[in-house]
Amino acid sequence: MWGKLITATALTLLAFTSVAVAQSGQPPFATRKIDGTDNVYLFRYQSHQAMFVVTPMGVIATDPIGRFRPEAVTTYLSEIKKITDKPVKYLIYSHAHFDHIAGGKPFKDQGAIVIAHENAKKHFELAKKQNALLDSVVMPDQVVGNQRMISLGGTNLELIYVGRNHSDSSLVMRLPKEKLIFLVDFIPIEALQYRDMPDNASPIELEDSIKKVLALDWDRMLPGHPNAGGRLGTKKDAQDHLEFLQELSAEVKKVASTKCIDAAMKEIRLPKYEKWGNYEQYLPGNIERYCYWWTQAY
Ligand SMILES: [Zn+2]
Numbered sequence: 354m355w356g357k358l359i360t361a362t363a364l365t366l367l368a369f370t371s372v373a374v375a376q377s378g379q380p381p382f383a384t385r386k387i388d389g390t391d392n393v394y395l396f397r398y399q400s401h402q403a404m405f406v407v408t409p410m411g412v413i414a415t416d417p418i419g420r421f422r423p424e425a426v427t428t429y430l431s432e433i434k435k436i437t438d439k440p441v442k443y444l445i446y447s448h449a450h451f452d453h454i455a456g457g458k459p460f461k462d463q464g465a466i467v468i469a470h471e472n473a474k475k476h477f478e479l480a481k482k483q484n485a486l487l488d489s490v491v492m493p494d495q496v497v498g499n500q501r502m503i504s505l506g507g508t509n510l511e512l513i514y515v516g517r518n519h520s521d522s523s524l525v526m527r528l529p530k531e532k533l534i535f536l537v538d539f540i541p542i543e544a545l546q547y548r549d550m551p552d553n554a555s556p557i558e559l560e561d562s563i564k565k566v567l568a569l570d571w572d573r574m575l576p577g578h579p580n581a582g583g584r585l586g587t588k589k590d591a592q593d594h595l596e597f598l599q600e601l602s603a604e605v606k607k608v609a610s611t612k613c614i615d616a617a618m619k620e621i622r623l624p625k626y627e628k629w630g631n632y633e634q635y636l637p638g639n640i641e642r643y644c645y646w647w648t649q650a651y
Pocket of ligand 1: 450520
C-alpha cells in the first residue's frame with residue numbers, strides 16, 4: 354500500500370500502524386483457514402496479509418510482506434510448516450509495491466518459482482539502478498501479461514490483469530472452484546484509496562479495473578490489509594467502493610474549474626463515508642487525484 358517511494362512519512366506511517374495493531378490487543382500475526390475451503394489460508398503479519406494454498410504437491414504462496422522485517426517472512430514460512438511439510442512451489446506477487454513483495458529470498462531458497470506481472474519486473478529493474486534496498490526484492494523468474502493459470506496438486510489459480518489501478522502491475526488471483534479472489538490495495542474494504550492514488554494513468558482507469566473485477570465470477574475477496582475488522586470482502590464491497598469513487602469524482606468535477614486543487618482538498622466532504630478507514634487521512638489525497646483528472650486529464 355505504501356507505494357514505491359521510501360519516505361520518512363511512509364516509515365512513520367508504517368511504525369504508527371504497527372503500534373496501532375499492538376495497542377488494539379491483536380496478536381502480531383495470525384493464520385486462518387478460509388471457511389468452506391479445504392486448503393486456502395490467509396496469513397496476517399501486523400497490518401499486511403497474504404493468501405496461501407496448500408496442495409498435496411506443494412504450496413502456492415503470495416506476497417512475502419517482509420519489507421524492513423525479515424521476521425515476517427520467517428514467521429510466514431513457519432506458519433506454512435505447521436500445516437504441511439511440502440515446499441513452497443510458487444511465490445506470486447500481487448503487485449510491484451515493496452511493502453507487499455520484499456523479503457522473498459527464503460521462499461526462493463526452498464525452490465519456489467517467483468511470478469509477477471511483466472510491469473512489476475520492469476519496475477524492479479529500474480529501481481535496482483537507484484535503490485540499494487532492492488536487495489530485499491527477489492526478481493521474478495516468470496512474468497504474466499494479461500492472464501495465466503497456475504495448476505498444482507489439483508488446485509487451479511488464475512492470475513488476471515485488469516488494467517492499471519493502484520499500480521500498473523496488479524494481479525487479481527482467482528480460485529475458480531472456491532470462488533475466492535486475493536486482491537491487494539486497489540479495492541480497500543470500507544476504506545479510502547491510498548493518498549493521491551499514485552501509480553495509475555488516470556483514476557478512471559482505476560474505476561474501469563474495479564468494473565472488470567465485478568464482472569469476474571467470485572463470492573469472497575481476501576484483501577492485502579485487514580480493514581473493516583479483518584473480514585473478507587464481497588461483491589457489494591467492490592460495488593460500494595466503485596460508488597465511492599464515482600461520487601467523489603462527481604463532487605470534484607463540479608468545482609474543478611474554481612477550487613482545484615487546494616481549496617477542493619480542504620472543502621469537499623463525503624459524510625456518507627466518514628466511518629470508512631482512513632477517511633480523514635486520505636480524503637484530501639483522493640480529491641487531489643480527481644482534481645488532476647478533471648482539470649488536466651491525467
Ligand atoms: Zn500497493
